[in-house]
Amino acid sequence: MIRTVLSLIPAEYARLTPRFLAAVVAQAICQAIAYVLLVPVLKSLFGDDQAAAWAWVAPMLVAVVGVLVLGYLQSLLGLRIGVGMQADLQTRLGDQLNTLPLGWFEGRSAAALSHVVVDDVREVQGLVAYLLAKVIAGVVVPLGVAVGMLFVDWRIAVTMFVAAPVLFAVNSIAGRLYSWSDRRIHDAAVESDTRVVEFAQAQPVLRAFGAVGARNRALDAALTGQRSAIVRMVFTAVPSLFVFTILVQAAFLVLAYVAVERVTHGPLSAAAAVALVAVGSRFIEPLTQAAQLGTTLRSGAAAVDRIAGLLAEPALPESTTPVNPGAATVGFDTVSFGYETGKPVLEDISFTVPAGTTTAIVGPSGSGKSTLLRLVARYHDVTRGRIEVGGADVREQPTVTLLGQLALVSQQVYLFNRSVIENIRVGRPDATDEEVRRAAAAARVDEIAERLPDGWDTVVGEGGASLSGGERQRISIARALLKDAPVVLLDEATSALDPHSEAVVVRGVHQLSRGKTVLVVAHRLATIAHADQILFLDGGRILERGTHDELLTAGGRYADFWNERSRAAGWRLEPAPVG
Structure with missing residues (x-):
């Protein structure tokens, strides 16, 4: 999905993309470093050598400043790319529609095209400007924390390396279920939009035949279908999100258990265990945030697919050779x-x-x-x-x-x-x-x-x-x-x-x-x-x-x-x- 989104960025703003992605990744790495440095800082503060904490506070502050500066930079670049992308995409889609055969429009809903050109483009703009950074951080931060923990306690690191792929796999399954539901909701929304427009335009006919209110079966069926699609999505997507949330909390409990076990049966102090539990929560946080953003993200992914699909429609072959027509035959x-x-x-x-x-x-x-x-x-x-x-x-x-x-x-x-x-x-x-x-x-x-x-x-x-x-x-x-x-x-x-x-x-x-x-x-x-x-x-x-x-x-x-x-x-x- 990210590759498709990046391919939709206009050439004018494509030069900003490497800087944007570098700022996002660098900010995520700084976050991971700051989280990992919590271990020696908290260990020193809760231990006997509190003065040693200052040796770790300085690099931690540098990492925090990096998070703030790089966060501002990536937000600025993301917003510039997103806004420019919105204007360019709507222009490209308009140009694309101008190149399609006139027959392509026969039987196609104006509401569906409007939904793609207006609503989907706006959703993709938000995806680039706000969500893409959080998606990347949701992968890089846990991975960075897990790598950093190799230098603290390899058992904690292994637990993280095992938990992350499982959680991502469950999240991927939830994503496929949501995408299936989102397509049904999109189709139902287009149908209801079309019927609402008909309802507004055809009032004389509808009233003449008494097809108003509950008697307008087409409109009523379309609205009912839209509600049903939303309900089906709730019963399809919510259970998977619930399972994901439970697994995230289970992963945190496993991390806490391993930390406590290292205190009771290993060389770690209670202060170190507290520090590891704190870092474990930082490891879990991006994953939880990814689950919370999952619905919006998958909806954006579906919008990206619809835009890319419209742009991929084969255009009518256009001759570039000038022709001087003869008699009007x-x-x-x-x-x-x-x-x-x-x-x-x-x-x-x-x-x-x-x-x-x-x-x-x-x-x-x-x-x-x-x-x-x-x-x-x-x-x-x-x-x-x-x-x-x-x-x-x-x-x-x-x-x-x-x-x-x-x-x-x-x-x-x-x-x-x-x-x-x-x-x-x-x-x-x-x-x-x-x-x-x-x-x-x-x-x-x-x-x-x-x-x-x-x-x-x-x-x-x-x-x-x-x-x-x-x-x-x-x-x-x-x-x-x-x-x-x-x-x-x-x-x-x-x-x-x-x-x-x-x-x-x-x-x-x-x-x-x-x-x-x-x-x-x-x-x-x-x-x-x-x-x-x-x-x-x-x-x-x-x-x-x-x-x-x-x-x-x-x-x-x-x-x-x-x-x-x-x-x-x-x-x-x-x-x-x-x-």
């Missing part, structure tokens, strides 16, 4: 992809979207339509084949170059807890206010701003909670309009909107798509019918392709799909007959 060449090995989602997909044209992708749910769009934006790398944007393989383009060509409008719109105008400006941060408002007007966001209490400066809430689905979608389209990218990836999301919102969003989509290369997962019949090319996808394969008229004439799967949609579009509720 999109091409798939025998592409296959699966989220899991042996379970393909797409197989042998090949098609081209010429610049300035629209290709609609239709098919049943689960056929791989949205996955196809995500692969263009390189959420994941393909298993086989290649995808080209602007005439170049997406894997050979720097991320900035690739994403600079794409505007993605998805079903899941996320708005930041900022103002309306700031949320639109995300599309192009260097845009002027006039450019932002022009894009907003094209998406009819100006109508939204007029209704809001603070207009364009109204904060929309976390995830855009204060806006309707249609209003959030309009802001998303305004972002894409502001970016003005040549290729538009559109996962059309109008099916859940009311007729007015749908009409407004559709007009914004038409404005966004004008003159652009569009790849759209289509649901609306009008979007499908006016596409330059239609791909019917099912089971991860393209079963049919062509224009709307060509596919209707063929009378295949697409024709069936179109007829079903047409019938559904004309479906309406009729009043029940009376009488």
Whole structure:
């Protein structure tokens, strides 16, 4: 664990690490020397030659001064390293998250990532600044005392050398039990954090269906699970800690017994025995302290493992060779992809979207339509084949170059807890206010701003909670309009909107798509019918392709799909007959 902690120290502070460790070890050695010198000092004070005690007091005072000076130095260095480490780790974790594939974030809890970046980093900072010195002292001081006792009484020294490994072994077993419990507590805490956030964000839905209080089963189960994990840790870790404490006290009793036995059956005086008992207590003290710090230390070790695990996640391979994209085309060449090995989602997909044209992708749910769009934006790398944007393989383009060509409008719109105008400006941060408002007007966001209490400066809430689905979608389209990218990836999301919102969003989509290369997962019949090319996808394969008229004439799967949609579009509720 210590090796892993040291590997996380930033290079800027790594030069301080040898001095820090040297100060910690030197302080522990000074402590051990001061404890061992208690024997001749106490022996002289309780014996007949009290004046001889002063000969031992001087080196003992030097050792005590060394403990104080080195303690101050190691505390100062530990704090500097810990604080610098906290800032650096959070920056490194942020940079690491920026290099991971976008698909890595799908299905991962934001609460879990927040826990690692905030809570775990803070815990590791405390581990370095405060606990690491005590851990090292807990090993060096007892070892130093045992070595020093070889020059006083070898039997006492042997007792110490036998006791220390036994105690460390028991402590190690307790550590493994605690680590197992801590992982369960961490998982339970993440689950409960996630449910609490959901509980806060989804109040309208929860209240509408009466899922509040005890009836919110998911939240109640998560909180119950967290309590159960803590209780299990108590019943797992506390007994081992209790056993360790008993063994520590037993070791002290054995040391006291050996000292007394040397008085009654050996050459040691009663004064020497008292001195040895006092030194024995100093030998035991760091071990007891290690047991008391064990819970915090093992929790810190688990935090270190989670941070190291996140930093070790394989980054998306990034091309460093500049690429100048050509015409805004999109091409798939025998592409296959699966989220899991042996379970393909797409197989042998090949098609081209010429610049300035629209290709609609239709098919049943689960056929791989949205996955196809995500692969263009390189959420994941393909298993086989290649995808080209602007005439170049997406894997050979720097991320900035690739994403600079794409505007993605998805079903899941996320708005930041900022103002309306700031949320639109995300599309192009260097845009002027006039450019932002022009894009907003094209998406009819100006109508939204007029209704809001603070207009364009109204904060929309976390995830855009204060806006309707249609209003959030309009802001998303305004972002894409502001970016003005040549290729538009559109996962059309109008099916859940009311007729007015749908009409407004559709007009914004038409404005966004004008003159652009569009790849759209289509649901609306009008979007499908006016596409330059239609791909019917099912089971991860393209079963049919062509224009709307060509596919209707063929009378295949697409024709069936179109007829079903047409019938559904004309479906309406009729009043029940009376009488």
